[in-house]
Structures are given as C-alpha cells and as structure tokens.
Amino acid sequence: MSEPLLRVENLKKYFPVRRNILEVLRKEPPRYVKAVDGISFEIDRGEVLALIGESGCGKTTAGRTVLRLIEPTDGKIIFDGTDITELSREEMRPFRRRMQIIFQDPYASLSPRMKIGDAIAHPLLVHGIAEKEEAKEIALRMLKRVGLTPEDEFYDRYPHHLSGGQRQRVVIARAMVLKPEFVVADEAVSMIDVSMRASILELLESFREEYNLSQLFITHDIAVGKLIADRIAVMYLGKIVEIGPTDEVLKNPAHPYTMALIQAVPSIARRKKEKKLKITGEVPNAANPPSGCRFHPRCPFSSEVCIAHEPELVEIGHNHFVACHHPLH
C-alpha cells in the first residue's frame, strides 16, 4: 500500500485553564482542557474523511491542529511523507500552500472591504505564484469555475452583496485557487440552507475529481457525511470513538453515541418510525471529563467497567474500529 497523504499519530491539544488566585497561591497544578486527546487517523490521496461530533467534542481544534494553525501539544502530523509537526514557520511555508482550510462562517472569513475577486487573487500574490494581472485572470477563471457568473461582474462585488451560499462559493474559490492537495472543511455547509448544501457539496466533489483533493470534512451532521465522505470518524470529548467506511458506520454503527447521532437526524423516509436510541444531556466540560469511557454518563448501556476503564479502539470489521466496552454488535 502506498503512503497516505496525511497521517496523524496520537495528536493532542491541551489548552491551559486559567487558575484563580487561590489556586495559584496554593500552588495547585495547572489544569488543562483536553480538547484533542490522542487521536490517530490517515487520509489517502483523493479521500474524504468526515470528522463528526457535537459542539465541544474537539473536532474544530483537531482540524486546526492538523494544519498547525494551532500548535499541537503532542503527537505527529506527517504530510506526504514529511513530519511537519516541528517545522519552523519558514519550513512550513511550502506546505501551507498545499494545505488549505474552508471555514464555517463565510461572513466572518471574508474581509467586508475587499472585492471578492481580489480576495480570491490575494493568496496567489502572497505566495508569489502570479503577478497582479495574471492573478486577476486566474481569479476570474476561478469565479466562473465555482459558478459565480458573469465572473467579471462578480469580481467587483463585495461580500455583503452576496447570499450565504454565494459567499461560501467565494471562500471555496479562495481556498482552491492555490490548487491544494488537502483541505480541512470546517462545517462548510452548516450555516447554509439545506436546499443549498447539495450544490456546495457538489462543488467540493468536483474539486476532489479535478485536483485529486483529500479532505478532512468536519461536521456535526452525519447525513452530510454520508453524501461526501469515504470514511467517517466520530469524535466525543477529544477522542475518536468510532471510525470506518461510511456505509459500514451508517448501516452498522457499533458505538452507542454513533447510533444516537444517526437516530437524531431528521428524515422524511423514516418519519413515522420510533427512534430506538435516544440520549439526553450535552457534551460535558472537557476540563473535567468523566472517568473511564467519557460517554458513560449519557450512555444507556454503561456499566461499572465503563466508569473504571477507558476503552481502546479495536477493529470489529474491515477497517472499522470502535472504542466501546459494550459495542452494539
């Protein structure tokens, strides 16, 4: 087997919690929010891995740490055979071009005072890939490519002239103009109407075909994962609790949390059926995670072993791993 484009090994990101004055005076040890607590995965060239979980599970931190927009606390990030974990700013530069991010909120990630055409041309100038005129030409072609036509008209518009879906197309165009090999898409369709999501996902899919683009697609909606991902990884409180091929995870989820995520998605086709597994509550605070299996306080199947011991990821099917003491199959 060939080397994957991206290999992440035991990645950790801990954020220090601010101590109050008493804790400092008592010389209590610093505490940490373990936002990402030892995750490992690989992404092949042209492969899409969906990273799924609720707010606060660490998926966004994981995505940013992989790109070293946030520095990891521990672990390794290997991109195209090079360990990039410790590279200096200067050494990172050629890799920055090959790895891009698409943010959730197209309102926040575009400068309100920059014409959208200039916003797309900007990365070309920054990386010294094209001069002014040529960059404009490329940006125009890109606008057309993402469906914002007539492109010369769109070039001069400002973000506030566009709808949410159109803005997200601009953000995608800006990320794709450097022809990256890998992109982290962080909730790229969550702020967009359901009716528009399919067309944005189609656009990303077209870039996968054109560039053989690999993606880490971060979303809280497992139904979106079904549309775009080859494999799904489910995250809970800093840990991957289940990972496997999309069809396999969706048809035979093994972790009760995965099952709960699936059951919670509204559906026209299944609307009359009872939801079999409902969980309550919200993701606990990562500064003080539950003992053993972190999901045990919300899990309908938890037993003493779950409170005492943290489960390891074990393979239960071809390429299908789960970390659970009482898997569903």
Next chain:
Amino acid sequence: MLLEVKNLSIYYYTLAGVVKGAENVTFSIGRGEWVTFVGESGSGKSTVAHAIMNIVPSPGKVVAGEVIFEGKDLLKLNKEELRKIRGKDISMIFQDPMTSLDPLRKVGDQMVEVMTVHGVPEDEARERAKELLEKVNLPPDRLDYYPHQLSGGQRQRISIAMAMAFNPKLLIADEPTTALDVIVQDSIMDLIDALKSEGTSIYFVTHDISLAAERSDKIAVMYAGKLVEFGTVEQIVENPLHPYTKALIEAVPDLWKEGEVRAIPGYPPDLRNPPPGCRFHPRCPVFKERSTLKGLCNAVEPEMIEYEKGHFVACHLYGGAGE
C-alpha cells in the same frame, strides 16, 4: 380555527428599493395543530411570523391583510391590547435565544418577570419558574445562572420554559434549532411536541423539510415571499405538487433513503424586483423542459387552488391553463 391569516403582505421600504418580503399569504392554523413553514432564506417564512406578533422590524410594514386570532384582528389592536396577548396567549422563540434573554440578568429573574408583568404574584412566579425548568429538563439551580453560563441548547430550553409560562394557545418558533447540534435539536423538538400535546398550536419555521416532516401536522412551502403549497405532511411529502416542493425534498440528504441528492440550481430572486409570473419559473425544471409553458409561467401569476381536500398549490401545472 385559532389563527386565520388572510391576504397578508409585508414590504420592507429600504433605501435600495421596496422589498416585497411576503405577498398575499393566506392560511389558517387549528387548535392544537402544528404547521411548519418551509423555505429558503428570504422566502418570507419568518416575516409572516413577525407579522403575526406585530413585530415586523423597521423598515418593514404590513401593507395589507388580516391576522385573525380567536376572532380578533391582531393588526388592529393597540399596544396595550397586544401586550396582553403577547407572552401569554401567543409566545415566540427565536433562532438565537439571546434575542429574548437579557445578558446582564439571571435567567430566574427574567423568567419571573415574564409572569409578573401579566399579574402573577412574585413568590408564585418563583415556584412556577422552578416547575418550568423541570419541564424543560434543566436542574433548578440554573435559575441563578446568567445566560452566558449556559450552552446554546440550555438557553433555548430557558426561552422555551419562558414561552410555556402561561400554556400559550399559539407558539411561534422561528428556526429555534438551526444553530444547534442534531441531538440537542431532537430534544428541543421533543419539548415543543410536549407543549403541543397540552393543546398549544405551533407555527414553526425551518429551512429543513425533513424536520418539518417528522413533527408537524401540516406543511406550508414558501418561495420568494409567496405561499406556493400547503397541505398535510402526507400530502406534501408523498404527493408534492409544486416543482419547488419536489426540488426541496430531493435536495435534503436523508440517511434512510437511497439515491442521489439533487441540488436546486440557481438562487432565490431579488425581492425588490421579483420575476414576472410565477416567481419560481427561472429555476423551474418543468418550465425549462416544456416550451408550451412559455408566455404563461413567465407572464401570469398562478392562483392558489385546492387540488384535493386540504391540499393547496399555486402552480400553472394544476387546475388551469398549463395542465
């Protein structure tokens, strides 16, 4: 009928021109009935909700129509009369619960105030606030929290608890789950379901037709300020008539359905200058295919007709010249 909305039109008088936010919208909601309004951003589904509460934000104005609630036209009531109804007979929850919460005051005090302004004695209101919190599955100590100490889901629970204070006859829920994760969304929907089972009618707004299909009795589909289809959930999802409704259903990813998801091409129109005829015609796949519809869909506005009992549609393909 609890609520009858007749020929309601709301325009926004912006500097850039008159935006026809909703036009000629007619529907009714029965007692204990859950009607969900579905459509893309800017379709007018929230605008109509605001008009029912008579809180259309400036520069918006109701330019025509009636909102008959228990026999009275809400649009004709004065401020004092409206105040008695709002928060008591009709409650509203929003996408961002901070819209109805004061960031500087404890949630308990705010819940109590909602009740005392309608004449409930303070100690009784405190007791009631605790019960309400229990109803929305929050521990009683949350009364002493400030809104920022709660998660988005917990805040939405608080705003539902406040909305439940007087067992309202009508709850208007404007995309209350759009900013939430699916599991939290599901539990919020359960709470609204529980309120409905106590007899409250629901006007629910969402852009996700699958959410509408799971919970409501009826679905109203809006496009570019117009109501284009209205019927029971069964009628709408099993026998959708309007090409837009069909497109909406096909555009939603569904875990329990095989087959492709199809994007709706194009964008909703600029409502300062909506297309002539049927507002959906520039994106309509049927119009594109059938040359016989030229001069009809792009010229004549379709009327709302009753296709079968309780199933209404405004499209030239039904009951008229385009059939």
